[in-house]
Amino acid sequence: MALALRPPRAPKPKSSLPSHYHESFLEKKGPRDWDYKKFWAGLQGLTLYFYSSNRDSQHMEKLDLGMFVKLTDEAPRGSSHDRGTHFCLVLQNQEIKFKVESLESREMWKGFILTAVELRVPSNLNLLPGHLYMMAEVLAKEEARRALEMPSCFLKVSRLEAQLLLERHPECGNLLLRPSGDGAGGVSVSTLQTLNGTPVVRHYRVKREGPKYVIDVEEPFSCTSLDAVVNYFVSHSNKKLMPFLLNDDYEKVIGYVEADKENGESVWVAPSAPGPGPAPPSGGPKQMPPSSITPVSSQDKLPPLLNQDENYVIPIGDDPAANYVNGDVPSPSRPVVPKPRKLAMFQAKPPKPPIVPKSEPKKGLNSGLARKLAVSSGPPLSPLPGLADVTAELKGKLQRRLALQRAAECAGDQRANLQVWRISQADPSSQN
Secondary structure: OOOOOOOOOOOOOOOOOOOOOEEEEEEEEOOOOOOOEEEEEEEEOOEEEEEOOOOOOOOOEEEEOOOEEEEEEOOOOOOOOOOOOEEEEEEOOOEEEEEOOOHHHHHHHHHHHHHHHHOOOOOOOOOOHHHHHHHHHHHHHHHHHHHHOOOOOEOOOOHHHHHHHHHHOHHHOOEEEEEOOOOOOOEEEEEEEEEOOEEEEEEEEEEEEOOEEEEOOOOOEEEOOHHHHHHHHHHHOOOOOOEOOOOOOOOOOOOEEEEOOOOOOEEEEOOOOOOOOOOOOOOOOOOOOOOOOOOOOOOOOOOOOOOOOOOOOOOOOOOOOOOOOHHHOOOOOOOOOOOOOOOOOOOOOOOOOOOOOOOOOOOOHHHHHHHHHHHHOOOOOOOOOOHHHHHHHHHHHHHHHHHHHHHHHHHHHHHHHHHHHHHHHHOHHHOO
16 A cells, blocks of 8 residues: 655754854853853853753853953862863852863953953953954954943933932932933933032033044043943042942832722722821721822922033013013012013004095085195195094184185175276276
């Protein structure tokens, strides 16, 4: 009976192994271990990762080199002769012993660890030129990584918020990095120290010039990363300045989960601390604790800061008559009295007078003379506001019209007399 053909098995996808600066087998013995344990170890950044084999992508243990102190050579137990296969990593809180296969492997591990921690290729180790070239490449990678990595004491806070954090949490450190206000990618360093019981706050500017950070002091100092900036302040202050690490892992209020009786949903309840007064009865309704208003102490009120590195823009209103008087700032001990509204600088235009219809002049000689005088006369007077002014103007117009009529009548009488005189001159009989 012929067997059915089976499709070939597809190879299992290999998990992507993490990239390390250096990796090999390493035997490790911690302070609580009785004997050495063999791991596949890899160095990446400032962390040593330990795997069960060289095919695993998930590490079993890891060791932070941020608290590095030194590396020492150590002879095996019970022997005074160093075989070149043991070395000790000394940290601030513990010591870890390592065992390797050969002297060359030990020198390479020490060289890569020192290069990553101190950002320099060591020159006092027995290394080949190829090894030194590999460590130079690791140095460039670590500098690029640190340039993009922010230290743990970097917080996105303002100048005033940084000062308040340093004053209210002195146990967390006294050196803090924050964004600078120049908008050029630089940072600012805020520090706090106590001088004769008085807190002294200082702010320093760190400029970004290409891939480096330049500390703006009397003698500018260039750093390759922000971690190097922090180390500069720590070392030049005789370790009096320590990075600020705000511990948010612990809660300050005790809470519990409780089911809501109305809808059955679970809610988080954080009751307030019991006060000195009597406790409410258990069967009665729950009363909400009164909201307490905590007055702001004089210590929390900070004086105005001078010579700030941020440029703050104060908007000014569009009112052209805005006046700034120092006495307008109210004192906290005096009640605030509302100011009277300011008058506008430019007065409003006067209202237009009511339009009065003009009376039509009489036809004939009077109307003709009136039109001639109106054409020859100058521009009319500008109307004045108010009813009394309008009445006076009409009265004046009537008086002028009567005067014109009288003048016209006198002119007519003169022409009649002239005509009679001419007739009498032409008829001699009338003279006798």
